[in-house]
Amino acid sequence: xxxxxxxETDLPAITDLYNAWIPTHTITWTETIETYEQRAAWFxxxxxxxxxVLVADDGGEVAGYASYAHFRGDxxxxxxxxxxxxxxxxxxxxxxxxxGRALIEGLVxxxxxxxxxxxxxxxxxxxxxxxxxxxxxxxxxxxxxxxxGQKFGRWLDLVLMQxxxxxxxx
Ligand SMILES: CC(C)(COP(=O)(O)OP(=O)(O)OC[C@H]1O[C@@H](n2cnc3c(N)ncnc32)[C@H](O)[C@@H]1OP(=O)(O)O)[C@@H](O)C(=O)NCCC(=O)NCCS
Numbered sequence: 001x002x003x004x005x006x007x008e009t010d011l012p013a014i015t016d017l018y019n020a021w022i023p024t025h026t027i028t029w030t031e032t033i034e035t036y037e038q039r040a041a042w043f044x045x046x047x048x049x050x051x052x053v054l055v056a057d058d059g060g061e062v063a064g065y066a067s068y069a070h071f072r073g074d075x076x077x078x079x080x081x082x083x084x085x086x087x088x089x090x091x092x093x094x095x096x097x098x099x100g101r102a103l104i105e106g107l108v109x110x111x112x113x114x115x116x117x118x119x120x121x122x123x124x125x126x127x128x129x130x131x132x133x134x135x136x137x138x139x140x141x142x143x144x145x146x147x148x149g150q151k152f153g154r155w156l157d158l159v160l161m162q163x164x165x166x167x168x169x170x
Contacts (some may be wrong), residue, residue: 003057069084154156
């Protein structure tokens with residue numbers, strides 16, 4: 001398994017990974033399945049902004065992906081420019097093999113090179129697996145915001161976790 005930059009040919013697999021839990025779980029706070037075209041437009045934006053999209057390539061198959069982008073306001077607030085919010089999805093049949101860790105460490109490397117100081121994970125409060133995963137990767141819970149979202153007709157809590165990359169200066 002290697003972690004590498006995503007290519008356009010990876011986008012169908014990335015779209016499937018993103019959509020996988022939408023109909024049944026609250027991991028992502030939407031009930032709308034994303035189209036390939038929307039994902040392709042996202043990929044163009046990521047490239048334009050210089051934000052990474054990494055995939056875990058397992059013998060030519062995409063086993064997971066991770067990316068980050070602006071934290072709050074799509075770049076509107078200069079004060080947040082050294083903080084990013086990431087997203088990570090690993091294929092269920094590949095869980096527990098260190099792929100998530102490799103993807104996060106790949107993002108951290110890119111973030112350091114880009115002078116990013118803080119990585120933020122915004123996690124559904126019901127997603128215990130992700131909260132424990134991020135804690136293992138050095139993220140600290142800094143906020144729990146009750147009833148800030150909703151899906152399937154119930155309120156959801158948002159958990160914010162962050163990892164400070166202390167090698168980076170303002
Ligand atoms: C969360 C997720 C990314 C973890 O990926 P993974 O490849 O299984 O994680 P890894 O095998 O690299 O695990 C890394 C560490 O996290 C821990 N971990 C992973 N899943 C865990 C779980 N469900 N419960 C407790 N610890 C867990 C591992 O034990 C491991 O610890 P160690 O390296 O210190 O031994 C994956 O389960 C996933 O994609 N879930 C669905 C999508 C999702 O929730 N994304 C995050 C949205 S905020």
